[in-house]
Amino acid sequence: MDARANGLTIKAPGRPLTGRVTPPGSKSITNRVLLLAALARGTSRLTGALKSDDTKLMAAALRAMGVTVEEPDDTSFVVTGTGRLQAPAVPLFLGNAGTATRFLTAAVTMVDGTVVVDGDAHMRKRPIGPLVQALRSLGIDITDTGGYPPVTVRGHGPFAPGRVGIDGGLSSQYISALLMAAACGTGPVEVALTGKEIGARGYVDLTVAAMRAFGAEVEQVDEATWRVQPTGYRAADHVIEPDASAATYLWGAEVLTGGAIDLGVPAAAFTQPDAKAQALIAQFPHLPAVIDGSQMQDAVPTLAVLAAFNQNPVRFTGIANLRVKECDRVAALATELSRIRPGLGREEGDDLIVASDPTLAGQVLPTRIETYADHRIAMSFALAGLKIGGITILDPGCVAKTYPAYWDALASLGVTYDEVA
């Protein structure tokens, strides 16, 4: 099996999938601790790390700013920082890594010099305006391109003490970015939410936990305000937990095939928000009629594909910001589900409605699934291929963003593929 193939046609196994597959390290935690270790003075050993497009781009950007990032093995980074980032000689290219792009946009304001933060054509369509405006309100000289990358920062040192408001409605990553940079300020900084409730608060909790692990003092003053003390960061050794979003595909494969897949880690041990999806996945084929996806956003593609085989239809709510992820996931899920069987998925406002059809299982429905360069569309629709014959996932290599070994992991459970040239 070659993930560089134009497509992979999945052969429905027709039997329960059993075996042991440990998901790779968490993307969210890896990219947080890479940055925090880089901002610390001294050497930090990060183990259990994810090595994928998103984390390699983060590591490369940090190297370009004078940080030593060594890779002694496939799951470790050893990071040696000086407590300062240097201005890079060329623009930082961050592909379609939202975490790296947003986190670094705030962090590079501390650099003495000009930094351009840029991404690929997809990232250039993902909004960054609210973060840029918040940084500008702190007196930072920063410009974006109509609300999108590339962003140009003329850095002049750490944040001054004060308060910064941020609307995290489009992305919680803006809040995480400000919090992580704030600990390197010259005095206490308060980060306050403006606008309505954010999706995925759990990602901010993840940020606070990572910051504390590297010596930061951050307290949540109230529901909408965090106060960060100017401690800077202390080098630390850190064990990164497996990726909860990656785990959802394995939990999904297990319930869809009636199998038993040992992830080597219980669902309750994850601290990432997507682990909440496990309690829903365990209810398959009786998923609830309404699922609020706001606190488990990256798990929604997994749940949506499972919903197609559920006993009752499912409406997904709270997912408006799935429209500004790697692709418009609300539209992509509706379109690709309906490619399998007309009407299987549809949009209603920003909700996604998945019509359930348990009789899909066992049918042969030759379908070429467009993946829109979105790893989660590829990985979730592969689950449909476990039950339906003829499902082809186009551009299967896009899983390299967060789970390069995905196709091998399914193969290790006995799934086979035909390559489409």
Ligand SMILES: O=C(O)C1=C[C@@H](OP(=O)(O)O)[C@@H](O)[C@H](O)C1
């Ligand atoms: O902070 C993080 O690690 C992430 C936050 C979420 O994004 P948004 O905050 O942009 O919704 C999530 O979708 C992304 O995969 C990872």
Ligand SMILES: C=C(OP(=O)(O)O)C(=O)O
């Ligand atoms: C939205 C995602 O990624 P990011 O925002 O980190 O690019 C994701 O991995 O589903």
